[in-house]
Amino acid sequence: MSSTELGLPALPAKPYPPEVAQRLAADAAELIARYPHSRSALLPLLHLVQAEEGYVSSTGIRFCAEQLDLTTAEVTAVATFYTMYRRRPAGEHHVGVCTNTLCAVLGGDQIFDELKQHLEIENNRTTEDGAISIERIECNAACDYAPVVMVNWEFFDNQTPESARELVDRLRAGEEVRPTRGAKLCSFKETSRILAGFADPREGAVDESGAGGAPSLAGLRLAKGEALPGTPGAKVVSPRHEGTEA
Amino acid sequence: MTSAEPAEKLLSPVLSASWDDHRPWTLDTYRRHGGYDGLRAALAMAPDEVIALVKDSGLRGRGGAGFPTGMKWQFIPQNDGKPHYLVVNADESEPGTCKDIPLLFANPHSLIEGMAIASYAIRCNHAFIYLRGEVVPVLRRLQAAVAEAYEAGFLGKDALGEGVDLDITVHAGAGAYICGEETALLDSLEGRRGQPRLRPPFPAIAGLYACPTVVNNVESIASVPPILARGKDWFKSLGTEKSPGFTLYSLSGHVTNPGQYEAPLGITLRQLLEITGGVRSGHRLKFWTPGGSSTPMFTDQHLDVPLDYEGVGAAGSMLGTKALQVFDETTCVVRAVTRWTEFYAHESCGKCTPCREGTYWLVQLLKRIEAGQGVPGDLEKLLDIADNINGKSFCALGDGAASPIVSSLEHFRAEYEQHINEHRCPFDPAASTVWADRASVHESATEREVHA
Numbered sequence: 001m002s003s004t005e006l007g008l009p010a011l012p013a014k015p016y017p018p019e020v021a022q023r024l025a026a027d028a029a030e031l032i033a034r035y036p037h038s039r040s041a042l043l044p045l046l047h048l049v050q051a052e053e054g055y056v057s058s059t060g061i062r063f064c065a066e067q068l069d070l071t072t073a074e075v076t077a078v079a080t081f082y083t084m085y086r087r088r089p090a091g092e093h094h095v096g097v098c099t100n101t102l103c104a105v106l107g108g109d110q111i112f113d114e115l116k117q118h119l120e121i122e123n124n125r126t127t128e129d130g131a132i133s134i135e136r137i138e139c140n141a142a143c144d145y146a147p148v149v150m151v152n153w154e155f156f157d158n159q160t161p162e163s164a165r166e167l168v169d170r171l172r173a174g175e176e177v178r179p180t181r182g183a184k185l186c187s188f189k190e191t192s193r194i195l196a197g198f199a200d201p202r203e204g205a206v207d208e209s210g211a212g213g214a215p216s217l218a219g220l221r222l223a224k225g226e227a228l229p230g231t232p233g234a235k236v237v238s239p240r241h242e243g244t245e246a
Numbered sequence: 247m248t249s250a251e252p253a254e255k256l257l258s259p260v261l262s263a264s265w266d267d268h269r270p271w272t273l274d275t276y277r278r279h280g281g282y283d284g285l286r287a288a289l290a291m292a293p294d295e296v297i298a299l300v301k302d303s304g305l306r307g308r309g310g311a312g313f314p315t316g317m318k319w320q321f322i323p324q325n326d327g328k329p330h331y332l333v334v335n336a337d338e339s340e341p342g343t344c345k346d347i348p349l350l351f352a353n354p355h356s357l358i359e360g361m362a363i364a365s366y367a368i369r370c371n372h373a374f375i376y377l378r379g380e381v382v383p384v385l386r387r388l389q390a391a392v393a394e395a396y397e398a399g400f401l402g403k404d405a406l407g408e409g410v411d412l413d414i415t416v417h418a419g420a421g422a423y424i425c426g427e428e429t430a431l432l433d434s435l436e437g438r439r440g441q442p443r444l445r446p447p448f449p450a451i452a453g454l455y456a457c458p459t460v461v462n463n464v465e466s467i468a469s470v471p472p473i474l475a476r477g478k479d480w481f482k483s484l485g486t487e488k489s490p491g492f493t494l495y496s497l498s499g500h501v502t503n504p505g506q507y508e509a510p511l512g513i514t515l516r517q518l519l520e521i522t523g524g525v526r527s528g529h530r531l532k533f534w535t536p537g538g539s540s541t542p543m544f545t546d547q548h549l550d551v552p553l554d555y556e557g558v559g560a561a562g563s564m565l566g567t568k569a570l571q572v573f574d575e576t577t578c579v580v581r582a583v584t585r586w587t588e589f590y591a592h593e594s595c596g597k598c599t600p601c602r603e604g605t606y607w608l609v610q611l612l613k614r615i616e617a618g619q620g621v622p623g624d625l626e627k628l629l630d631i632a633d634n635i636n637g638k639s640f641c642a643l644g645d646g647a648a649s650p651i652v653s654s655l656e657h658f659r660a661e662y663e664q665h666i667n668e669h670r671c672p673f674d675p676a677a678s679t680v681w682a683d684r685a686s687v688h689e690s691a692t693e694r695e696v697h698a
Contacts, residue, residue, distance in 0.1 A: 034415045035415065036329070036372065036455060037436065037437075037455055039436060039437035039438075040417075040435055040436055040437050041437065042437030042438075043417070043418070043419065043420050043434065043437060044417070044418070046420065047379070047418065047420065068437070077439060078437065078438060078439055081422065081439040081440065081595075082419070082420035082421050082422050082440075083420070083421035083422065084379050084380065084419075084420040084421035085420055085421075096380075099585070100341050100585060100586075100589055101341060101539065101571075101582045101585040101586050101589075102341065102342060102498060102499055102571050104585055105499075105573065105577055105581070105582060105585075105675070105678045105679075106499070106500075106678065106679060106680045107678075107679035107680050107681060109675065110675075110676070110679060137380070138339070138341070138423065138589055138592065138593070139339060139340070139341040139342065139343070139589070140380055140381070141338045141339065141343060141344045141346070141347040141378070141381065142344055142347065143341075143342050143343070143344045143496065143498035143499070143504070143569065143571060144344055144348075144496060144497065144498045144504035144505045144506065145344075145504070146498060146499070146504070146680070147680065150380065152382065153379070153380050153381065153382040154382055154383055155381075155383060158680075160680070160681055179383070181351065181383050182382060182383035182386075183383065183386065191382055194382055194385060194386065194389075195379050195382065195385065195418045195420075196418075197389075197416070197417075197418065199386075199389050199390070199393070200386050205386060206271075206386050206387055206390045207269060207271075209383070211265050211266070211269075211270050211271065211351070211352040211353075212265065212348050212351055212352050214505065215348075215503075215504050215505035215506065216262075216265065216348040216351070216352060216505065216506055217262075217265055217266055217505070217506075218503050218504075218505030218506065218507065218522070219257055219259060219262060219494075219495075219505060219506050219507035219508050219509075220259045220262050220263070220265055220266055220508075221266070222253045222254075222257060222507070222521060222522065223253065223254055223257035223258070223259050223508075224254075225253075225254055228502070228503045228522055228523055229502070229503065229523070230502035230503060230523040230527065231502070231503075231522070231523040
């Protein structure tokens with residue numbers, strides 16, 4: 001698990017090539033300007049370098065340190081604290097399966113086990129073709145859609161082992177995949193750029209997938225006199241009885 | 247209990263009222279539903295009057311602790327010559343909690359309007375939204391909504407009156423439950439490891455950049471505009487005397503219809519289950535949490551506990567985030583608690599010893615009990631370690647870690663003992679899955695939801 005390597009101390013990280021450094025420095029300046037104190041931009045900058053390389057490399061850490069006038073040790077301390085910053089390259093698509101209690105009990109454990117077998121990789125590893133990395137994730141605030149799978153941090157709600165296998169197969173085949181909540185998938189790197197604080201450049205991405213699925217609207221519909229599935233006079237169908245929308 | 251009430255009377259959609267309209271995340275739709283009327287009302291008042299109104303409304307924090315929102319605002323020293331900051335805690339990560347994320351996805355403007363009102367009241371010119379990073383669809387809509395609000399003049403130069411600017415920065419976190427703790431959140435927002443700070447000084451005195459800061463939960467702030475628009479008396483007409491208003495109850499787990507149910511404070515789980523189709527067909531309730539995994543669990547003995555701050559407190563738990571996670575009789579309580587404990591161990595920031603070491607020890611013990619390798623004395627040891635974490639840790643994460651262990655041992659000690667005595671787990675995890683009973687589910691139910 002640990003990426004720590006014993007032996008000789010690491011050599012100082014190489015800088016980005018000049019054209020990359022120049023482009024990223026312009027982005028960094030824009031992010032830093034949003035805060036009263038520059039150091040507040042460190043988390044966004046770490047997302048930014050992750051958007052460049054698919055993980056936070058020693059080069060990325062050096063870049064962040066230089067922009068903010070910090071030491072690489074200070075930046076490393078922060079980068080290693082947060083689970084979203086990867087220490088080895090993520091796949092083109094990063095798949096997270098919620099295995100916190102509620103999702104796990106409702107089937108997340110089985111989904112994760114079957115995905116590992118299907119992809120023949122362990123937790124936090126990437127397939128040999130670089131297409132998919134998988135990770136056990138903690139509660140992602142979508143318990144009313146359990147079991148939940150995230151791809152590049154977009155929601156794939158109400159999953160089953162079959163739907164999750166089909167999902168990764170389609171991702172590997174390069175097919176267009178849409179989440180239940182969120183926009184058509186872009187790559188993990190492109191997603192990281194949004195996380196850094198730059199708006200999704202794709203026209204209409206904000207509007208994709210509506211206001212939420214049936215669970216988000218269940219209370220409102222009930223309050224308006226509609227009946228819920230499984231109750232007398234049902235008009236809407238429970239998401240748990242639908243096929244996957246992936 | 248008046249559990250025979252029809253659903254329409256038990257529910258009170260306010261925050262969720264516009265969610266089924268066309269593109270409710272846009273400014274146009276929000277304004278059609280009276281959006282930014284609350285801000286207009288606030289700007290016609292003096293800032294201190296706004297604070298007094300919110301205080302008098304009785305609004306209490308919806309993020310877990312239940313601290314009166316108006317009082318938090320009042321603690322900000324005025325005329326101190328320092329910048330004041332408003333920081334919205336959108337780091338929703340407590341297991342079971344899933345209210346702020348759907349709210350922000352469906353209607354981010356309700357938060358932005360509330361932030362403008364709160365900023366005006368506490369004299370803040372730069373506010374922040376600290377959103378957990380793992381929810382890109384929500385981040386996208388927040389970024390777009392903030393841009394829309396700037397364009398419409400609700401943010402930016404002179405937004406809060408002549409010479410009174412307001413900027414909002416949307417900030418994405420990077421995966422750390424502890425950043426939901428307000429002082430850890432502030433450290434994280436300052437670009438550091440998210441570790442809690444010693445209090446006092448409280449954030450109201452020395453918060454972000456050591457300046458006076460209000461940290462409020464998303465739902466608390468989003469509840470402010472309707473109070474300004476419709477008045478405190480209307481707000482107090484909902485809910486109970488000490489817990490006035492409406493709130494989002496998030497029902498999840500082994501239920502027929504999981505989802506968001508907005509109701510006046512004080513509804514019971516029995517009422518909610520009755521109007522929503524109950525526990526999943528053919529099963530019965532075993533245990534549930536009133537407000538996330540950190541709140542001591544309840545059983546079927548607690549179905550009639552009023553879900554407000556006082557009612558849940560009197561029954562020995564906490565209202566928390568109103569995350570009603572329901573588990574039926576197929577669920578192994580030892581497995582559930584073990585997984586929650588692994589979560590706390592994973593998310594412990596490492597700053598204080600009781601939490602860092604204690605959660606790790608608890609996981610070792612629980613895992614061996616769950617695997618049927620527990621030995622006599624393990625349960626006493628569990629309680630002893632939990633007692634050494636609870637109340638003795640630096641922040642509430644440690645207390646939260648002890649809650650499921652202590653409460654589950656109180657209600658289900660025999661089940662733990664069974665694991666130890668029989669050297670095995672008596673449950674089949676397959677029976678708890680959503681698809682366990684699916685073979686018998688009517689296959690015609692494939693109609694898809696059509697979203698706005």
